[in-house]
Amino acid sequence: MPPAQAVGVRPLVESGPGDEVVVIAGLTKRYGPRTVVDDLSLTVRRGEVYGFLGPNGAGKTTTLRALLGLVRPTSGTASVLGRPAGSPSAGVGALIEGPGFYPYLSGRENLRVLARYAGAPAGRVDAVLGTVGLTDRARDRYSTYSLGMKQRLGVAAALLKDPELVVLDEPTNGLDPAGISDMRALLRRLSADGHTVLLSSHLLGEVEQVCDRVAVISSGRLVVESSVGELLGLRxxxxxxxxxxxxxxxxxxxxxxxxxxxxxxxxxxxxxxxxxxxxxxxxxxxxxxxxxxxxxAQTLEAVFLQMTGSELAAAGPDPDVPPARRTGRLSRISRRGAAR
Amino acid sequence: MSATTQTDDPGVGTAEPARPAPTTGRTAGSLGAMVRAELTKLLRRPATWVLLGLWPALQLVFSTVIPYVSYQRGATFEGLPPEVLLASMLPDQLVLNSLSGLPLFGGALLLTLGALLAGSEYGWGTLKTLLGQGPRRLQVLAAQLLALLVVLAVAVLVSFALTALASGAIAAGESAAADWPTVGRLLRGLGGGLLIAAAWGALGLLLGHALRSTALPIALGLVWVLAVENLIVNVAAPLLGAFDAAQAALPGVNAGSLVAALAGPDAALRTPGVAAIVDGTQAAWVLAGFLVLFTTVTGLLLTRRDVV
CATH class of the missing domain: 3.30.70 (Alpha-Beta Plaits)
Structure with missing residues (x-):
């Protein structure tokens, strides 16, 4: 496989066997007659930043919920840090489908409530508030926060336990360009500190810059799981x-x-x-x-669109990526889902 | 993010990162810590103060203030002549006058509190945030229930304290006998009041978790407490034997019967919803059964359903 050519693409983290932090095997979730996740299998390795991509309604959030034990799979298995998904674990912090906090409490009070549930030391509250840049507004009620600030508080909550695995579902929603840049820096810092990050995002330019590997799903099925370098190497x-x-x-x-x-x-x-x-x-x-x-040059967005046949209409265009044109079919990569 | 996070030098992925030791290795907090978290949520929430303040206030107004004003004017109140009315407000009637609102409007308010506590977790998306911190679902429910019991116990105590102050003042002002209930009777009253309040609060929790919202559980709860039980007791039961038998299993009827039993045989039962339809001991057991049943069903719903 050719080495990554694009500027800013991170070298692939070397991982050995037994380094799997997340293992999903044949995961299927149905709601009545509707199959939301269909026989999905993927692996996230220790220390990598893993992008989880797919159009709206592809099943990303349902998959992440299954990882946290919020929903039960119809079939298949998922394990996190070697334990069945949903087992109480000190090693997982997550922001799933937008932040959920008590509007009448301040940002700090919200995190204190969560810290008590998490068993995290009280000192972590101010530490994570500092990490996401909310110290100055920590005493303000959550209901007065902007969308971007709410998102930051959600990330802070995910970091409360200093978890080994950080699961972030669209963490850049509502952030302005400076906030997105800060989030990118935070993701890199988390990775540098040895955290494993599972990142679901529509901002493919961001994913391209910070992720080691990505999985693309469409209609609940895995389309491809590959390193970013591999995908962008298709010139x-x-x-x-x-x-x-x-x-x-x-x-x-x-x-x-x-x-x-x-x-x-x-x-x-x-x-x-x-x-x-x-x-x-x-x-x-x-x-x-x-x-x-x-x-x-290929962009992740172009590759994504080729694979999913999707317009990112709902998410809006990524300002960092020039408009991609739909072209022919990709090859030279594993296309497990497409073959089904 | 803060300036400390601004470094754009990834320096990542090139070597085995040296991960610092996590600051916590615990999977979740202790139950005590979770209860404290729930108490923070309850006590910082304006709705809690409104609902818990409203019940003792209404209790005081309807059991003491209005009857006393009526007594002062020398008028009858709910068919009671002034001298009987005065006797019904004196300290020896403290238990009845502190709890008489619980079977009806007090129950409705406490049920609303339980429904708000549970239902808002879904509306605000906070249940998934809580569960994301590692606790088991039953731990969350236990913390919610225990915190609710704490604030309900305080509310019952406040109701007793306010009523004691008012009845003591009336006794002093009217130069009437201030025969306070014995400690044992007071404790039974406090325990009975907490049992009734807990049953209503647990029903609210159940409705909130079952319907995953606040408006519908509150509406259904209020209709049940204020309308359906009244219709069954006052309209259907006198006409149909089946309803007459069934009313003995209703939470409101048992709450009213327990208050009547705690009030004593000589008490003037003038508050709607307070009537000795079933024996006091039976009422206490039925309410305890309801508390267990509501909690069990809530636990089953919480653990078996997806959190979406």
Missing amino acids: RLVIEAEPLGEAAAVTTRLLGPERVSVVDGVVHAQAGPEDAARINRALVLADVEVSGLRQE
């Missing part, structure tokens, strides 16, 4: 040439059909710059007029 050549059919045929002969597609009047080839000269020479020898041949 693409865009070829503008006439006649288009002959250009596609020549390129297909060189690369194979699974790596070539024709979209919007141009040929897309899964290939790197080292292939460009070879392809160009073959096209010219075949009397194809090449008017353009350029490398296009």
